[in-house]
Amino acid sequence: MPRSFETPLGVKDYTPESLKKIETIIDGAKKIAAEYQYQGIKTPAIEYYQTVGLNSQIRADELIRFTGPLGRMLIIRPDLTTPIARMVASTYREIAPPFRFFTYGDVYRNDAEGLIEEKTQIDFEFIGEESLQADGEIINIAAGIIKNFSETPIRITLGHTQIMKILLEETMKEEAIREKVLRALQTLDYVNFRKIIEEETSITEEDKEKLYNILMMKGKLPDMMAIESWYDHPEWKKIFAEISDIQKIMDHYGLGEAIIYDLSLLGRHKYYTGILFNIYLQGSPYKIASGGRYDGLIGSFGRDLSATGMAIDVLELSKMCS
Amino acid sequence: MLSIAVPKGRVLEEVNELLLKSGLIDEEINEDRKLIIEYPEKQMKFILAKPMDVPVYVKYGVADIGVAGKDVLLEVEEKLLELMDLGIGHCRLSLCGRANAEIDFGKMPKIATKYPKTAGRYFRSKGQQVEIIKLNGSIEIAPVLGLTDFIVDIVSTGRTLKENDLFEIEQIEDISSRIIVNEASFYLKNEEINHFVNSLKVVI
Numbered sequence: 072m073p074r075s076f077e078t079p080l081g082v083k084d085y086t087p088e089s090l091k092k093i094e095t096i097i098d099g100a101k102k103i104a105a106e107y108q109y110q111g112i113k114t115p116a117i118e119y120y121q122t123v124g125l126n127s128q129i130r131a132d133e134l135i136r137f138t139g140p141l142g143r144m145l146i147i148r149p150d151l152t153t154p155i156a157r158m159v160a161s162t163y164r165e166i167a168p169p170f171r172f173f174t175y176g177d178v179y180r181n182d183a184e185g186l187i188e189e190k191t192q193i194d195f196e197f198i199g200e201e202s203l204q205a206d207g208e209i210i211n212i213a214a215g216i217i218k219n220f221s222e223t224p225i226r227i228t229l230g231h232t233q234i235m236k237i238l239l240e241e242t243m244k245e246e247a248i249r250e251k252v253l254r255a256l257q258t259l260d261y262v263n264f265r266k267i268i269e270e271e272t273s274i275t276e277e278d279k280e281k282l283y284n285i286l287m288m289k290g291k292l293p294d295m296m297a298i299e300s301w302y303d304h305p306e307w308k309k310i311f312a313e314i315s316d317i318q319k320i321m322d323h324y325g326l327g328e329a330i331i332y333d334l335s336l337l338g339r340h341k342y343y344t345g346i347l348f349n350i351y352l353q354g355s356p357y358k359i360a361s362g363g364r365y366d367g368l369i370g371s372f373g374r375d376l377s378a379t380g381m382a383i384d385v386l387e388l389s390k391m392c393s
Numbered sequence: 394m395l396s397i398a399v400p401k402g403r404v405l406e407e408v409n410e411l412l413l414k415s416g417l418i419d420e421e422i423n424e425d426r427k428l429i430i431e432y433p434e435k436q437m438k439f440i441l442a443k444p445m446d447v448p449v450y451v452k453y454g455v456a457d458i459g460v461a462g463k464d465v466l467l468e469v470e471e472k473l474l475e476l477m478d479l480g481i482g483h484c485r486l487s488l489c490g491r492a493n494a495e496i497d498f499g500k501m502p503k504i505a506t507k508y509p510k511t512a513g514r515y516f517r518s519k520g521q522q523v524e525i526i527k528l529n530g531s532i533e534i535a536p537v538l539g540l541t542d543f544i545v546d547i548v549s550t551g552r553t554l555k556e557n558d559l560f561e562i563e564q565i566e567d568i569s570s571r572i573i574v575n576e577a578s579f580y581l582k583n584e585e586i587n588h589f590v591n592s593l594k595v596v597i
Contacts (some may be wrong), residue, residue, distance in 0.1 A: 183470040184470075226581055261475055262571055289580065331580060333580070349580075353581055355454070356452075356454020356577050357577060
């Protein structure tokens, strides 16, 4: 039996001082939400495993699951995006897009050590808008909220989920091997990525070079555009057109200099389908914000809508007060 | 300033060799002095850590880079950026037992190991239920004492096994030391980290 002072392992109480910083950040986010006309909404902390749990594509082991009153499997929400996707496909079904939604709250997962991982997130979603302007607006809002709170220079890493997908399709025939390579990349295991390619494929030296180069290349737009000539594939060309357009949009917001491209980026969520990004602050060992385009997620709830969004890790940001 | 966590113990000698050969340092990291050794003119500091703690320092960002054995990385199960195989600290993680020992599917075998999670995953993948007993060292004595039927442990030359009348039954993983990197550091200090890694790449 736990002692009377204990909380479950991994979660904690907040003192008035630490809460103050969190509230300052959330107030800042509310102001920006009003300025960009994002409507505040709230979804329940508990959802069905069969709907939000499965559609979130988060590993079942990571979800905190329990049995509800009617014997149905429930989860505590692991993110704020998937419940909003559900809501847009249900409550808002008859309402025409676009939607700009803003919310904040706590999300929960089991971590590898068997602890409960609790995060307080601020979440912005721009739904029903395909254009890159939407992606740019979302990144700009994330950067704006962070900059309002901390003067530490930000670094935005930017990638596109389709690059690795096309590159692997072009270089490897076997789907099972492609899946393995992608999984290695998803878990950031670059050593295994190379090992699978060396030992389980018979691809040409030239193709290997391409794969290894893209893995280690982190840089500015001109370096990335050199890769465009690798394939004539229209989808490939489209990705690079998108990347150079997003750079222009970010330049316009005054954030162009902060971007570093990583074309092998896949992101924390499997539902990302296009441009994705992470924001880091000098001195913080964790991601402060991350987001991206997820054009299939709302479709998995039965309404075909494109969308992009982001979440800020409020607690990590609150430690970066300057 | 880059901070690099290196493991105390048997692999440190090989780490020193690589670092000296690459020209990253001119004077070797000495284990019996301080736990943090600074090279201010090289903009580097080395943290001497217990091998199992290297991933912890990297995860929490007190070290940007770490040198960790694959055995340790498999056991901690943290999603850490594993950048490069250093090709040192070679050994294998193996299932070992006495001569003629076979896993009897009729009963639940007992396994002694320092790596309960990795051993658990291995037997799960084989569809075998086992009882795992965690020990912190001298794993080889468990079968000798009759505590367990098998062990899962690191084997390099096989001498310790031989001395205890044990045999390698099956190799589970190839082990070597890896460069791991804190994800945020990787992007925030990309040039410094690339310089560090590329200097090592030349001498591997």
